[in-house]
Amino acid sequence: METVLRPVTVVGASVFLTVIIGWATDVLLRKADERHPETPLWDRLRRARVPYQLVLCAALLRGSYDQAELFEEHRVGVGRTLTLVLIGAAAWLAIRIAGAVVETTYSRYARAHHDAARVRRVRTQVTLIMRVVSAVVGVVAVAAMLLTFPAMRAAGASLLASAGVLGIVAGVAAQSTLSNLFAGLQIAFGDMVRIGDTVVVDGEWGTVEEITLTFLTVRTWDERRITMPVSYFTSKPFENWSRGTPQMTGIVFWQLDHSAPLEAMREKLRDILRQCPAWDGRASNLVVTDSTANTMEVRALVTAKDADDIWTVRVAVREQMITWLSAEHPYALPRVNTSDAVLPPYRVPSPDRHSLRKAYEFPRTGRS
Numbered sequence: 001m002e003t004v005l006r007p008v009t010v011v012g013a014s015v016f017l018t019v020i021i022g023w024a025t026d027v028l029l030r031k032a033d034e035r036h037p038e039t040p041l042w043d044r045l046r047r048a049r050v051p052y053q054l055v056l057c058a059a060l061l062r063g064s065y066d067q068a069e070l071f072e073e074h075r076v077g078v079g080r081t082l083t084l085v086l087i088g089a090a091a092w093l094a095i096r097i098a099g100a101v102v103e104t105t106y107s108r109y110a111r112a113h114h115d116a117a118r119v120r121r122v123r124t125q126v127t128l129i130m131r132v133v134s135a136v137v138g139v140v141a142v143a144a145m146l147l148t149f150p151a152m153r154a155a156g157a158s159l160l161a162s163a164g165v166l167g168i169v170a171g172v173a174a175q176s177t178l179s180n181l182f183a184g185l186q187i188a189f190g191d192m193v194r195i196g197d198t199v200v201v202d203g204e205w206g207t208v209e210e211i212t213l214t215f216l217t218v219r220t221w222d223e224r225r226i227t228m229p230v231s232y233f234t235s236k237p238f239e240n241w242s243r244g245t246p247q248m249t250g251i252v253f254w255q256l257d258h259s260a261p262l263e264a265m266r267e268k269l270r271d272i273l274r275q276c277p278a279w280d281g282r283a284s285n286l287v288v289t290d291s292t293a294n295t296m297e298v299r300a301l302v303t304a305k306d307a308d309d310i311w312t313v314r315v316a317v318r319e320q321m322i323t324w325l326s327a328e329h330p331y332a333l334p335r336v337n338t339s340d341a342v343l344p345p346y347r348v349p350s351p352d353r354h355s356l357r358k359a360y361e362f363p364r365t366g367r368s
Contacts, residue, residue: 014060022053041104048096051089058086084145091141098133102126116246120194124187124211127195131213187211193233193240198307200239201226241307247280250310252300252318253289256325260298260332262288265321269300272320278309295334 026049033042062082106126110119187193197208199218206220216233218226232238241248266286273279282303290297300317304310325332 011061014057017060018053018057021056022049025049025052039104040107041100044100044103045097048093048100051092051096054089055086055093058082058089062086080148083148087141087144087148091137094137095134098137099130102130102133116196120196120242123196124194127211128187128213135213187216187230187233193238194242197240197242199241201228201232246306247282247303248305248307248310249283249301249303250314252302252314252321254298254300254318254321255295255334256298256332257334258291258296260296260325261329262286262298264329265298265325268321268324269317272317273302273313276313276316278304278312278316280305280309 026046029042029046033046036042062079103126106122109122113119193199193208193211193216195208195211199206199208201218204218204220204226206218206224206226208216209219209225210217211230214230215227216230218228220226269284269286273281273284280303284300284302286298286300288296289299300321302310302313302317304313
């Protein structure tokens, strides 16, 4: 009877204590969250209750396994398995706690600062810091798991002896990976590009969606994702429309006939911009920038607060101006003359009788 009750009591007590301690901790975190609603730390710590309870259960079972006298013939294997579970759960809990602290710090910073560029910079740094912390904790956890095996401890001396040679070989083999790793750190703390920045790479316009230690993802305007190594941004030129102030200046071109009404177009441009919410009101003008034998190039300059709004302003100005020209001044649009052209709306002075008579009079000769 004792052989049955002992393991049941030990395992049951471990599970019971795990549930009770986990429930009590969750209640305390919930009350702390209600008492301090200005910080999301306590609510984020509650998300770590699963690895927390797993650590508690594994630790209690590992500490009381000898008293359970269960599976005596597999005592070493079961003990090592519980140790591995404890190490893995502890690493999981450490990553969750670090994530809660880092996310809370970032959210406080984002609420305190209204500079979008600075907030995106901190967000990029926080994301990469969390990836570094997760990688370090994972490597340490795997190393600790391997050291629980006696054979791995015995091979440690020989591995350390050959560490120099292995380091050279690994450095040569992982040259591109290491370069991307250092490039990721350079991007994070050098403020070259941040999550949410609008960039142009290889002729593609998009927004930086994700930055890791090895690659970067750009979401284009048509919902495509371009993934490229982060070393690209440290070795090749690219356009970052969000660096510094997000305000932008855009231009719209038209190829028009030489008789286009420029003053009327300037008035119409002002009317269009007044009715466009995306225009920030900083600047606007309309000038002729080039001329050919058949057409002239007219350029409109507009401004907006960011890249998205400048796109909206440009398309609105281009569409409404062409519509207005087609309806009110069709002669201003470029054309190929195959018949009499539409004359511009101004009066041609009518010739008087004397000039007509002079134009059709034959020249006098000396003969009678």
